Amino acid sequence: MKIDPRAIPEGGLDLKGSLPVSDYAIPAENIAGWTQVDYSFQVNRTGSEITVTGTLGASFQIQCARCLDPIPWKLEIKDFCQILSVPDEAVADLTPLIREDIILALPLAPRCELDSAGRCPRSGRVFAPGKDDFAEKRRASVWRDLDRLKREN
Ligand SMILES: [Zn+2]
Structure with missing residues (x-):
């Protein structure tokens, strides 16, 4: 997303x-159905500085x-805030800044919310805390592999 500082009026945009x-x-291997990012920005200019x-x-x-x-x-990113110094005749490029904020806001381990019985509202499957946890399972299998390696050597 590019902003031409000359297009920003006195009172902002x-x-x-x-x-x-x-x-x-x-990077979105575990994401589907994502087509667009909605933005709502206030843009102000002071000299060669742009605040978004x-x-x-x-x-x-x-x-x-x-x-x-x-x-x-x-x-949702509720506090996007960037100050850019833009030289004369140049156009401000917000693309890398927007990209970085979005990547930081992506969840590392998103989880559905289980009800009080530990039931997933989507799949209907019941998960005992810890035991059927995917991350827990992966950790357990890593330790198993390490143990096996130790025994073999
Ligand atoms: Zn689930």
């Missing part, structure tokens, strides 16, 4: 719209780290 997520090269504040949002399906089912996810 309100920008609202959607960006195609494909322009942002975001506002929000970013997106909706998609992300793989649950517990049961591997897709779960709906809403990504």
Whole structure:
């Protein structure tokens, strides 16, 4: 997303719209149905400095780290804030800054919310805490492999 400082009036500029997520090269192997990033920015200029504040949002399906089912996810960045120094005649490029904020806001281990009985609202499967946990299982298998290695040597 590019902003021409010459297009920013004295009183600032309100920008609202959607960006195609494909322009942002975001690593998203466990994400489906993500097409756009919604933005709402206030842009101000002081001399050669541009201040951009506002929000970013997106909706998609992300793989649950517990049961591997897709779960709906809403990504929200409520405090996007960047100050850019833009030389004369240049255009400010927000793309790498937006990309970085989105990557930082992606969940590392998204999980569906289980009800009090430990039941997944989507798959209906019941998970005992810890025991059927995907991350726990992976940790257990890593230790098993390490033990095997130790025995073999
Ligand atoms: Zn689940």
